[in-house]
Amino acid sequence: MSLNKPKLHWWVIPGIATAVLSLLGGLGTCAVKYATLEKLPGRVEASEQKNDQQDSEIHKLTVIQETWLKIYQQQQQQTRNPGRNAPSSRVRLTQDDAGDWYCEDVVDLSWWWPDEHGRCD
Secondary structure, eight states, X not given: OOOOOOOOOTTHHHHHHHHHHHHHHHXXXXXXXXXXXXXXXXXXXXXXXXXXXXXXXXHHHHHHHHHHHHHHHHHHHHHHSHHHHOXXXXXXXXXXXXXXXXXXXXXXXXXXXXXXXXXXX
16 A cells, blocks of 8 residues: 655645745734834823923913903903093193103193003093
8 A cells, every 4th residue: 555645736835835925924014013012102202292292382372362361351341431541631641851751731731740650640
């Protein structure tokens, strides 16, 4: 009795080569994925730092916006109540030759120094 090895079919050899190449491709993919995952903690840390910086900038912008909103509301309040702080048409703030400012009543030509806020009340 002789034991003969069965002869391989012609498509088996290209199939083995394809399997080996597929295995090498899979190993290459795993290596690339591992390298990407290895860099991930550093990228997350950098993203968190940038996020903290952006949060700080947003906070600054919010403070600026609130300041401008208060200024706008004060201006709106002054336009709604114009008689409260409006200067009299007969009183004006004038500067003399020495550079000093004084309040002048244009009707009776009297004058006085403005208050500490520079107003002629």
